[in-house]
Amino acid sequence: MAHGTASSMTRAERFTRSLVAMVTGEMPTFSFEFFPPKDDAAVEQLWEAIRRLEKVSPSFVSITYGAGGTTRDRTIRLTERVLQETSLTPMAHLTCVGHSVTELRRVVGNYAAAGVRNILALRGDPQGGLGQPWVAHPQGLDHADALVHLIKDLGDFTVGVAAFPDGHPESRSTLQDVEILIRKEQRGAEFAITQMVFDVDNYLRLRDELARRGSRLPVIPAIMPITNARQVIRMAELAGQPMPVAVTDRLARHGGDPEGVRQEGLAIATESARRLLDEGAPGIHFITMNRSSATLEVFGNL
Template identity: 40%
Template sequence: MESQTQFKRRFSFEFFPPKTPEGMEKLQVVRDKLAKRKPDFFSVTYGAGGSTRERTIDTVLTLHRQGISTAPHLSCIGATKESIGELLDLYRSNGIQRIVALRGDLPSGMGAPGELRYANELVSYIRERTGDHFSIEVAAYPEFHPQAQNAEADLNNFRRKVEAGATSAITQYFFNADSYFYFVERCEKAGLNLPIVPGIMPITNYSNLARFSDMCGAEIPRWVRKQLEAYGDDSASIRKFGEEVVTRLCERLLAAGAPGIHFYTLNQAEPSLAVWDNLNLGDKISF
């Protein structure tokens, strides 16, 4: 973890693009609450195969114009170089300076993966087209990508993204701090020197969390699962316990030198803010 202490800490919040005008109004309220904490940036997700393309663009530009740096997610699977290039030009002309570059998922029914099949190819293309204009975030998987053949293949995939020109990485969410420490240690030994920021998922709904975690390969520790199961439909107890678990996780990560936190908000302000305030991040102080 020593390599991570050299990097300036940054804190960020992630949204997904709302489907309706009412959803956009609700997101604006969430954004205003989170903006008061002065995060370094917001990020906005991009649906499988570009399915939320226009909504992502609208959300990114709306948030960006309101004064806080906003980073659009951009996935390459199922897309052409031309369409990706158009997006990059649009974002650059509007003052966007950070991109979250991902492979993405191929929607069901879509046969061809597109001209760029992997995230490292997308990173290379962004650098080829725009030089050093964008800071490029890529994904990292402390508990390994669910489609990786093995641990070494997973690390090699990450290495390719770094060598293609990634600036920093944001991890898949996890609840086991040791998995993050082990991943960072492996990156250090492999000579991969860049900020690796933990992605953190607040716990607010057990059934949704369990379903999503099983799908994406994020392990919920048995003791956490059992306690959440015991609460049944008691949402207040689930939130309170979840807040304690996630706060302790963040405390441990930051104390060990993690270069910040990226909150997966699910378009809700209070769960992430509760952890933020527990960590005394009002002035983004160092631990």
């Protein structure tokens, strides 16, 4: 875990306790995901959300990493700022896309220099977008398990990975997804965070198959409170995981009523999160879209 100041040690200890709680099922963790802002107005909105969400003392917050490393520098700066200016424990994302091994080592070194010791290791989507063939950098890495190994080899880092309850877009079956997760675990991954969960049964099938195979990898389901149906449906399609008809039908009942859609979206998120926790999920990872109100409402419902 982290080294250095007393405050960073405290956060490191907090994250260690969260990790232990995830593995043992002692208590659920709650975490939030942000993305690097693109302009000054977005910076202000993000920091307002961070300050409001900080008050509920999440186990950690994660900072995403743009496709092809497009937000690399902003991700590093934001992660460092969260560490320096808040009481939150940041976890930085890192992808293989468009990076040589030398560049990946440099990014990990930059995180370490900033005091960040928690990294989510991802292969990342093809640079041309989903549906395009994956092409690794000529001097890069081809799979997330290799990135996990690289990070663990560089120092004392806590490494998480991605999980796909609805199936990875390039996967042949749930069994293949399970095998890949186990491979990541064997290379040093200590937990996984899923893509957005809209079908709880799919999450449970993935989790139970992992357990049947002897895996102890905690898999944290990600929930995104729906406040704009069109936006979330589009995001799900881009991620290669179309939303279940049961969800889209509930949203469609409200037609062009934005507040009705928002309330239904919050109800769906609350119901899913409650069931996940009742079924023993190790925590909930909220995708915030850099806003706090909807996330805080669902968190409060729980």
